[in-house]
Amino acid sequence: MIRTRWKHVSMLLVLLLTTVTVLSACTKSDNGNGNANTAQTNTDSKATSSNNASGNEAADNAGAGATNAGNGDPITLRLTAWGAPDEVAAMKVAIAKYEKAHTNIKVDFQAITADYDTKLTTMVAGNDEPDVAMMESGTIAYPLAEQGKFLNLQDFLDKDGEITPDALVPNITYSAEPGNVIGVAPGPETFALFYNEDVFKDAGLTPPPSDASEAWTWDQFVEVAKKLTIDSKGRNASEEGFDPKNIKQFGVNLPTWWGVYSNFIYSNGGDFLSADGKTLGLNQPEAVEAIQKLADLINVDHVAPSPLQAKNIPGTNVALQTKKVAMAFDGQWASTGLAQSKFNYNVGVLPIMKSPMTTVVCGMFSIFKSSKHPQEAWELLKALIDPEASLDLLTAGTWMPSHKDWYTDADKLAKWTENLPSRPSGYKGAVIDVLLSHSHPTPTAYVKNFNKIMDVINPALDKVWLGKQTAKDALDAVAAKAQEQVQGRRDVG
Amino acid sequence: MGIPALEGHSALETQALRKRKHARERKALFYGLLFTSPAILGFLIFTLGPMIASFYLSLTDYNVFKSNTTFIGFDNYAKLFSGEDDLFYQSLGTTFYFVVLRVPAVIIISFFMALLLNMNVKGRSVFRTIIYLPSIVPAVASSMIWLWLLNPDLGLVNSVLQKLHLPTSNWLFGESSVIPSIVLTSLWGIGGTVIIFLAGLSGIPKQYYEAIDVDGGNWFHKLRHITIPMVTPTIFFNTIMTIIGSFQVFSEAYILTQGGPNNKSLFFVFYLWRTAFRDTEMGYASALAWVLFIIILIFTVIIFKTSKSWVHYEGDKA
Numbered sequence: 001m002i003r004t005r006w007k008h009v010s011m012l013l014v015l016l017l018t019t020v021t022v023l024s025a026c027t028k029s030d031n032g033n034g035n036a037n038t039a040q041t042n043t044d045s046k047a048t049s050s051n052n053a054s055g056n057e058a059a060d061n062a063g064a065g066a067t068n069a070g071n072g073d074p075i076t077l078r079l080t081a082w083g084a085p086d087e088v089a090a091m092k093v094a095i096a097k098y099e100k101a102h103t104n105i106k107v108d109f110q111a112i113t114a115d116y117d118t119k120l121t122t123m124v125a126g127n128d129e130p131d132v133a134m135m136e137s138g139t140i141a142y143p144l145a146e147q148g149k150f151l152n153l154q155d156f157l158d159k160d161g162e163i164t165p166d167a168l169v170p171n172i173t174y175s176a177e178p179g180n181v182i183g184v185a186p187g188p189e190t191f192a193l194f195y196n197e198d199v200f201k202d203a204g205l206t207p208p209p210s211d212a213s214e215a216w217t218w219d220q221f222v223e224v225a226k227k228l229t230i231d232s233k234g235r236n237a238s239e240e241g242f243d244p245k246n247i248k249q250f251g252v253n254l255p256t257w258w259g260v261y262s263n264f265i266y267s268n269g270g271d272f273l274s275a276d277g278k279t280l281g282l283n284q285p286e287a288v289e290a291i292q293k294l295a296d297l298i299n300v301d302h303v304a305p306s307p308l309q310a311k312n313i314p315g316t317n318v319a320l321q322t323k324k325v326a327m328a329f330d331g332q333w334a335s336t337g338l339a340q341s342k343f344n345y346n347v348g349v350l351p352i353m354k355s356p357m358t359t360v361v362c363g364m365f366s367i368f369k370s371s372k373h374p375q376e377a378w379e380l381l382k383a384l385i386d387p388e389a390s391l392d393l394l395t396a397g398t399w400m401p402s403h404k405d406w407y408t409d410a411d412k413l414a415k416w417t418e419n420l421p422s423r424p425s426g427y428k429g430a431v432i433d434v435l436l437s438h439s440h441p442t443p444t445a446y447v448k449n450f451n452k453i454m455d456v457i458n459p460a461l462d463k464v465w466l467g468k469q470t471a472k473d474a475l476d477a478v479a480a481k482a483q484e485q486v487q488g489r490r491d492v493g
Numbered sequence: 494m495g496i497p498a499l500e501g502h503s504a505l506e507t508q509a510l511r512k513r514k515h516a517r518e519r520k521a522l523f524y525g526l527l528f529t530s531p532a533i534l535g536f537l538i539f540t541l542g543p544m545i546a547s548f549y550l551s552l553t554d555y556n557v558f559k560s561n562t563t564f565i566g567f568d569n570y571a572k573l574f575s576g577e578d579d580l581f582y583q584s585l586g587t588t589f590y591f592v593v594l595r596v597p598a599v600i601i602i603s604f605f606m607a608l609l610l611n612m613n614v615k616g617r618s619v620f621r622t623i624i625y626l627p628s629i630v631p632a633v634a635s636s637m638i639w640l641w642l643l644n645p646d647l648g649l650v651n652s653v654l655q656k657l658h659l660p661t662s663n664w665l666f667g668e669s670s671v672i673p674s675i676v677l678t679s680l681w682g683i684g685g686t687v688i689i690f691l692a693g694l695s696g697i698p699k700q701y702y703e704a705i706d707v708d709g710g711n712w713f714h715k716l717r718h719i720t721i722p723m724v725t726p727t728i729f730f731n732t733i734m735t736i737i738g739s740f741q742v743f744s745e746a747y748i749l750t751q752g753g754p755n756n757k758s759l760f761f762v763f764y765l766w767r768t769a770f771r772d773t774e775m776g777y778a779s780a781l782a783w784v785l786f787i788i789i790l791i792f793t794v795i796i797f798k799t800s801k802s803w804v805h806y807e808g809d810k811a
Contacts, residue, residue, distance in 0.1 A: 117770060117771070118770045121557050121770055121773060124557055124558060125557045125775075139771065140558075140771075140773060143556075143558050143772075143773050144558050146558075147556075147558040147559050147560065148560075149558060307666070308644075308645045308646060308663060308666045309645075309646050311640075311644050311645075311646070311666075312644060312646050312647045451771065451772070452772075455580075458753075459753070459754070459755040459756050462753060462754045462755050463755065466754075
């Protein structure tokens with residue numbers, strides 16, 4: 001008898017496990033909101049999104065009291081984003097503010113830190129899209145936009161009284177084609193020349209200017225970089241007997257990804273594609289010259305680490321602090337780490353080839369067309385890009401505001417740039433002024449089929465950075481293959 | 494026999510016995526199926542189902558983001574083999590090169606490791622633990638460590654080579670050295686294979702070795718005539734598992750090299766993943782997956798066919 005009873009119990013257990021296994025696979029796609037709270041109180045969460053008050057939200061409403069009357073039906077908005085912990089914290093601040101102003105709306109915020117694109121692709125495949133999503137222009141944002149998955153934010157920008165295209169800093173909206181805005185960035189990121197002030201003082205050299213009108217020419221820059229590249233016996237790269245094999249301190253750190261070299265292609269008057277978008281621009285003389293000059297920093301002048309040596313160079317903040325490098329090309333986001341490292345660093349304008357230029361790169365917020373609440377989603381997007389809500393990130397150095405008045409209005413500018421370790425004396429000139437008057441959109445925003453083109457270009461450039469081929473030879477060798485992938489520009493109508 | 498009544502009785506009894514046995518067997522089958530049902534259902538729902546779906550998708554132009562999917566027959570496969578997609582052949586070649594280098598290395602090294610660990614020495618279990626330990630370390634963590642060890646300028650490996658006045662290498666960053674380097678790093682995790690070899694070795698009866706001692710043979714005779722023939726089933730199993738695992742190499746390319754330099758470590762599965770999740774061309778990626786499945790299947794079948802001539806099972810007539 002006891003044995004049969006045990007049999008029944010174990011049978012029950014097995015049955016239970018089986019049903020759970022089977023059902024867990026099914027419920028996932030059903031559970032449109034993915035919100036534990038709503039799922040608990042309301043087994044059919046789809047009902048929640050279609051304005052059917054769940055117990056949970058009704059309670060929220062009741063808590064808000066009569067002031068909330070006429071503020072609309074309860075709504076849940078889903079937001080996905082990635083970010084470092086401090087960025088996620090800033091987004092939470094913005095969401096809390098937004099929820100306070102819209103008591104009928106609950107934001108279901110999913111911070112996806114790893115494999116964001118894979119996860120989002122899966123959500124799209126399962127017709128389980130969020131309302132608002134953070135996107136990266138270099139990855140799946142445009143494939144999604146080309147399939148008409150995003151709302152055209154131009155319509156909102158036209159109607160909105162607070163945020164108009166003119167109220168935003170240049171180059172932080174992304175468009176699928178002119179007039180079809182698919183995303184707005186929470187803030188721009190630009191490139192600049194960070195350096196260790198003590199190194200310059202010790203060497204008796206004038207540090208890089210922060211005013212674009214006084215920017216170093218390329219040759220001036222190389223001269224300084226040579227004097228700051230020191231071998232293990234203390235000789236610098238401009239001296240006789242310098243040993244390029246045993247370098248203790250490099251003049252400059254040169255990350256070899258497109259974000260960095262694009263600055264110099266634009267500065268030299270080149271581009272990734274021709275102006276009409278029909279031909280590859282990277283093998284044209286202006287771009288080739290820019291890339292060759294950068295590669296020469298490594299292989300001819302020996303002032304920058306090779307891609308192999310660069311594997312030993314720590315992050316910009318540590319590299320500058322430990323004097324492994326004297327200067328570094330990097331994005332303004334490096335400010336956070338530099339500010340925390342506590343040494344005399346400063347920032348100057350990038351050396352110019354023909355004209356001062358910086359590439360603006362940033363993530364963006366997009367709204368899925370499947371959203372049942374586009375207007376509310378737009379309001380949420382506005383809250384997310386509101387500089388006031390992300391003030392912590394602005395003062396820490398990670399972000400820059402997306403609203404132009406935060407650059408032009410002296411009071412607002414002071415809020416995030418004055419007396420802060422993350423904003424050294426050169427910051428206003430080298431970063432803010434250059435952004436406002438000498439910035440260029442990122443190639444990922446206007447080059448169609450960017451990834452496929454770069455799949456062909458990157459292996460060729462590997463050889464250039466390693467000094468095995470000249471930029472001209474390497475790019476000419478793959479130009480025909482890359483040209484096959486050219487599909488035009490998004491910014492020409 | 495001879496007493497009909499008795500015979501009849503026993504026939505009846507056996508019939509009843511058989512019936513009872515039958516009922517018990519049915520019951521056993523029922524419980525057996527019931528208890529294995531999670532595994533069976535799991536296989537049907539999460540393995541077989543997706544496989545069938547992926548085969549169907551490989552015949553379409555399925556792109557996650559496109560709203561309509563059309564059936565295009567074998568166009569994806571035609572595109573693969575026509576040479577239009579040169580990364581397909583490149584990644585296939587890279588993967589074959591990796592398999593050819595890695596499989597013999599894993600089998601030979603782990604076999605000799607197991608031989609050493611099977612010896613009756615002091616602290617044997619400590620050594621066994623040490624050999625197995627790296628297999629528990631997550632691939633990402635051990636890859637990061639190798640990235641530092643093999644760094645061409647500051648890495649420990651090159652530093653030691655330099656001290657010994659031996660030639661150094663660019664390891665993961667050289668076009669010709671990247672695949673051998675990845676093979677080297679993957680040998681780090683052979684503990685599992687070693688354990689299986691150990692199990693095979695410990696199953697060899699001692700009297701065989703004693704017989705050779707009596708006949709006056711040495712350790713080489715033991716290895717040649719007893720140990721190796723007796724572990725052929727284990728070698729067989731490990732070879733198949735290692736081949737399958739090597740064809741599916743992914744995380745090394747994902748973490749160590751991202752397919753570089755110059756696409757020289759663009760492994761097949763990494764290319765497949767990139768096609769599926771970066772380019773979102775799921776239909777085409779499904780076709781890639783099926784090509785890999787067929788390749789692995791062919792290799793497995795070949796090894797199974799040849800196994801009759803070299804794998805010996807104890808008690809086999811052959």
